Amino acid sequence: MSGRVLVGVKRVIDYAVKIRVKPDHSGVVTEGVKHSMNPFCEIAVEEAVKMKEKKLIKEVVAVSCGPQQVQETIRTALAMGADRGIHVEVSAKEYESLGPLQVSKILAALAKKEEAQLIILGKQAIDGDCNQTGQMTAALLDWPQGTFASEVTLEAGHVKVVREIDGGLETIKINTPAVLTADLRLNTPRYATLPNIMKAKKKKIANVKPADLGVELASKLQVLRVDEPPQREAGVKVESVDDLVGKLKEAGRI
Amino acid sequence: MQATTWSVPKKNTALDISRELSTTTFSMLVAQLASFINREGVVFTMHRAINKTRQLAGFLQRFQSTLVVAEHNNDKLTPITLSAITAANKLGGEVSCLVAGTDCAKVVAELSKVLGVNKVLVAQHDAFKGALPEELTPIILATQQQFKFTHICAGASAFGKNLLPRVAAKLDVAPISDIIEIQSPDTFVRTIYAGNALSTVKCNESVKVFTVRGTAFEPAASEGGSATSEDVASSSAVGVSEWLEQNLSKSDRPELAGAKVVVSGGRGLKSGENFQLLYDLAETMNAAVGASRAAVDAGYVPNDMQVGQTGKIVAPELYIAVGISGAIQHLAGMKDSKTIVAINKDPEAPIFLVSDFGLVADLFKAVPEMTAALRK
Numbered sequence: 001m002s003g004r005v006l007v008g009v010k011r012v013i014d015y016a017v018k019i020r021v022k023p024d025h026s027g028v029v030t031e032g033v034k035h036s037m038n039p040f041c042e043i044a045v046e047e048a049v050k051m052k053e054k055k056l057i058k059e060v061v062a063v064s065c066g067p068q069q070v071q072e073t074i075r076t077a078l079a080m081g082a083d084r085g086i087h088v089e090v091s092a093k094e095y096e097s098l099g100p101l102q103v104s105k106i107l108a109a110l111a112k113k114e115e116a117q118l119i120i121l122g123k124q125a126i127d128g129d130c131n132q133t134g135q136m137t138a139a140l141l142d143w144p145q146g147t148f149a150s151e152v153t154l155e156a157g158h159v160k161v162v163r164e165i166d167g168g169l170e171t172i173k174i175n176t177p178a179v180l181t182a183d184l185r186l187n188t189p190r191y192a193t194l195p196n197i198m199k200a201k202k203k204k205i206a207n208v209k210p211a212d213l214g215v216e217l218a219s220k221l222q223v224l225r226v227d228e229p230p231q232r233e234a235g236v237k238v239e240s241v242d243d244l245v246g247k248l249k250e251a252g253r254i
Numbered sequence: 255m256q257a258t259t260w261s262v263p264k265k266n267t268a269l270d271i272s273r274e275l276s277t278t279t280f281s282m283l284v285a286q287l288a289s290f291i292n293r294e295g296v297v298f299t300m301h302r303a304i305n306k307t308r309q310l311a312g313f314l315q316r317f318q319s320t321l322v323v324a325e326h327n328n329d330k331l332t333p334i335t336l337s338a339i340t341a342a343n344k345l346g347g348e349v350s351c352l353v354a355g356t357d358c359a360k361v362v363a364e365l366s367k368v369l370g371v372n373k374v375l376v377a378q379h380d381a382f383k384g385a386l387p388e389e390l391t392p393i394i395l396a397t398q399q400q401f402k403f404t405h406i407c408a409g410a411s412a413f414g415k416n417l418l419p420r421v422a423a424k425l426d427v428a429p430i431s432d433i434i435e436i437q438s439p440d441t442f443v444r445t446i447y448a449g450n451a452l453s454t455v456k457c458n459e460s461v462k463v464f465t466v467r468g469t470a471f472e473p474a475a476s477e478g479g480s481a482t483s484e485d486v487a488s489s490s491a492v493g494v495s496e497w498l499e500q501n502l503s504k505s506d507r508p509e510l511a512g513a514k515v516v517v518s519g520g521r522g523l524k525s526g527e528n529f530q531l532l533y534d535l536a537e538t539m540n541a542a543v544g545a546s547r548a549a550v551d552a553g554y555v556p557n558d559m560q561v562g563q564t565g566k567i568v569a570p571e572l573y574i575a576v577g578i579s580g581a582i583q584h585l586a587g588m589k590d591s592k593t594i595v596a597i598n599k600d601p602e603a604p605i606f607l608v609s610d611f612g613l614v615a616d617l618f619k620a621v622p623e624m625t626a627a628l629r630k
Contacts, residue, residue, distance in 0.1 A: 018582065019447045028451055040564075100419070101428040126563065126583075129446055130431045132419035135387070139423035144388050144495040147416050150557070160498075165412040166511075166566070168558050170500035172384065184547070184564060185557055220458040221428045224441065227452045232589065235610040237601075241623040244595065244613050251610075253572040253593050254515075254539055254628065 003117025003176070004059045005048045007082065008107055009041040011066060011073040012127040025225040027096070037073050040122020042080075042189040043182040047152060048120050049081035050187065056154045057117065059083045063110060065103055067092045071205060078200035079192035085205035086110060090217065097219045100128075102210070104136035109213035111141060116177065118159070123148050123181040134181035144174035150185040318347025318439055320405040321375075323394065325385075325413045326353065326361040333512050334409030334466075336368065336473035341466040343370040343474070344436045345405055350375055352486070354382045354393055362483050369475040374483040381490070384497020387417045392489045394421050400486070403461065404439070410465035410567075411511075418465055427459035432567075434470035448563040448586035468511055469569035469590060503556045505543075507533070510559065513542035515572045518561055518588070519554070520546035522577020522598065522617055526554040531621045532576060538628035544568065544588075546578045562587035577617045580605025597621065 013019060014034040021028055037045075048060045062077035064070040065088040074085035088106050090098055111119055119138075124131035138145035146152070146161030150169065153160040154176075162171050164183045192200070210217055238244045248254045320342040325332040335351075342349045349370055353361050354377040365374050375397060381389045394417075398406065406421060408414035410432040422429035435443035437454065442464060446453045457464075510516065517536045519529055529543070536543050544561040545554065561568055563586035573591035578584060580596070580603055588594070589608050596609035597620050606612040613620060 013447070015583065019450050021451050028447060099428050101423065101426075104423060124564065127447055129444075129448065129563065131415050132422075132429055132431060135416065135419035136423035136429075139391065139420040145416070145420065148412060163412075164557055165500070166558060168500060168502040168556065170384070171498040172386065172495055173498055174388075174495040183557075184551075219428060221430070222456040222458065224454040224456050226446070227454070229445070229449060229452055232594075232608050232610075235594070235606070235608075235612055237606070237612045237614060241613065241615070241620050241627060244611055245624060245627045247611050248572070248593070248595070251593060 003057050004061060004114055005051065005057050005118045005120060006107065006111055006114060006116040007041070007044050007048045007060060007062050007077065008103070008119070008121040008133065009045060009062055009064045009073050009077050010038040010122070010125045011035050011064065011070045012038045012125055015039055015126055021226055021228050025227060027223070027226050035069070037076050038122055038125045038127075040124060040126070040182055040184070041073075042122075043184065043186050044120040044122050044180075045077045045080050045082060046187045046189040047180075047182060048118075049190075051154060052081065052083075061086060061114060061116070063088065063107065065090050065098060065106055065210075066095050074205050075197075075200050076192060078203045078205075079197045080190060081196070082203075084203055086208055087205050088208050088210060088213075090210060094217050097221075098217065099219055099221055100130050100132035100136055102215065102217050102219065104133050104140055105215045106210055106213055107133070107137045108140035109215055110208075111137070111177070113213070118154075118176060119179045121179070121181050123183050134179050138179035141177070141179070143177050143179055145179045145181070146172060146174050147181045148183040149180050150183050152180060152186065317404060318345050319401065319403050320345055320347065320349050320407065321394075321397065321401070321403040322349060322351045322371075323390075323406070323408040323414070323417065324351045324353045324361065324365060325409055325411060326355060328355045328357045329360055331361055331364050332409065332411065332413070333473060333509070334411050334414075334468035336476065337468040337471040338407055338409045338414075338466045339368060339370055339474040340471040341433070341436060342405065342407055344471075345439050347404070348372045350401065350403070351481070352377065352394065352397055354379070354390055355385070356380055356383050364476070366481045366483055367477055367479050368481070369478040371474075371479050371481040374481045375486045376483055377486050377488050379488040379491070381492070385413060385417075386495045386497055387420045388492045388495045390417055391420050391424055392492065393486070395424055396489060397486050398425070398461070405462045405464070407464050407466055410467050414465040418463055422463040425461050425463065427461050427463055428457070430455055430457060430462070430464040432467045433464050434467050445586075448582050449589060450582065450586075467567060469567055503558055507536055508540060508542045510542045510544055510561070511566050511568055513568070514570050515539045515541035515574075516544050516561070516568050516570045516588070516591070517541045517574045517576065518544035518546065518578060519549055519576050520578030520584075521548035521552060523549060523554060528618075529554055531618070531625075535574075535621055535625045535628070538625055539572075541572075541574075542570075546581070546584050575605050575609070576621060578605055579603045580608065
């Protein structure tokens with residue numbers, strides 16, 4: 001196969017950060033908080049780069065939608081081995097209401113424009129926890145989808161995908177072009193080395209506006225408020241197993 | 255400053271009102287009013303106003319109609335579908351269930367008895383083998399075309415998450431994932447940031463497409479219903495995808511997502527063999543066994559046992575975390591459990607911040623002791 005892979009990457013609050021809800025309940029605090037590439041997107045990039053290293057595809061294009069800062073995320077993908085980047089520029093204000101529907105329209109338009117054979121995304125972003133974009137992109141393109149992939153084998157004209165499902169694993173065979181979404185077990189993403197980070201600075205990032213792709217950003221979902229979840233009451237430490245069993249019996253749990 | 259604890263204001267929507275005020279109440283009210291007030295003009299005006307309200311309320315109620323996409327294995331309904339039916343009934347209006355598969359008879363019979371289901375739509379076709387979304391989406395779209403549902407939902411399982419966003423994109427609407435509460439037919443609550451924030455979302459789409467968190471809604475009663483069933487037009491196979499095989503983990507233990515008691519192990523178990531300690535403990539309580547991502551990544555147990563933001567969400571009556579530190583991503587999957595027990599040798603482990611009962615001890619000593627105590 002000599003096709004092109006589009007990889008969607010999202011900039012999110014770092015997975016280790018304990019988030020804070022804004023006092024006005026309009027969202028969570030993002031200013032001055034550490035951001036990094038969504039962990040599932042890293043896995044998607046790694047898989048695309050591996051395919052290129054196996055000479056199964058010829059080019060890996062990393063795409064991210066959002067304000068200026070998402071260019072850092074694209075740079076990270078370039079340092080991991082993506083060939084070039086596309087920054088779909090969305091103002092900070094518009095970005096607040098940008099959801100999977102809009103992103104999937106952007107990705108579908110880019111896939112056509114770039115004549116991509118494969119789109120690889122993470123299975124979900126750890127901020128919105130939607131788990132929708134890949135499935136919606138596939139639908140808009142009328143391509144098959146291989147979601148929650150833990151093993152991907154690219155063959156002529158199709159992809160064999162082992163998927164993580166509730167009771168275990170299942171294997172499907174889907175035609176290309178296709179959309180894949182990466183689960184945690186797909187691979188272990190590499191660290192970008194310093195020389196590769198330097199090289200990535202020379203790689204090109206094209207700037208595109210959603211309007212150039214004919215994508216309308218208006219959303220019919222409206223976040224009314226964001227709240228803290230209910231806090232659990234502080235528990236107690238018990239001294240021994242007997243004590244623990246006694247307490248659980250008292251509470252009627254066993 | 256507002257208190258940080260979160261409570262949902264009980265709202266009386268037009269829908270609730272319409273359900274509360276039955277036709278008889280209305281006629282009684284009108285009759286009473288008529289006897290009190292003899293000036294015909296006033297009565298006429300009031301009568302008209304009440305009629306108008308009734309029409310509006312009735313219209314609203316009739317207007318809601320929900321399609322629940324049933325998840326099944328051609329033999330049995332998946333329990334999360336029953337939770338999705340409960341959620342669908344909270345919307346008011348009619349609830350229909352679509353059963354698509356290669357062999358639907360058993361599931362249709364099961365579903366016809368579920369309380370709160372009005373109609374079972376059946377689509378049987380060999381193309382539905384493996385429930386591939388490429389094949390199921392056209393049948394859902396055809397069904398939607400025919401019945402014009404206001405809501406389409408499914409459980410937020412691997413099946414629902416795979417399928418519904420594809421359906422939503424085809425309808426050109428934004429879907430809503432993994433809802434934990436329905437405030438009104440267009441307002442839903444869901445968690446974001448690994449369960450560390452609750453987002454209340456208003457959906458102004460013409461069709462609301464959403465998945466339902468199974469642990470947030472009681473399963474609908476499996477007896478007492480009397481739904482009618484009807485076949486829906488089967489489309490021809492799309493043929494861009496093919497289901498090859500599945501490897502399901504075999505276990506005698508109850509299913510993780512629906513278990514009343516869950517015993518989970520983490521990196522502290524040190525090996526796959528040591529998980530036997532947890533299976534022994536689980537046996538005494540008829541518990542399911544779960545795991546943290548660390549235990550899955552280390553290869554101790556298969557990934558379908560993972561509890562957390564990206565694994566399964568559980569909310570059992572009792573959750574026992576053994577050798578699990580309590581990372582944000584793990585807490586996302588279990589912190590709605592009624593009682594949480596942590597057994598960990600590190601007194602500083604974050605799991606102790608959410609546990610009701612914490613035991614600082616070596617699990618290799620404490621777990622066998624507990625098993626012995628419970629066997630007595």
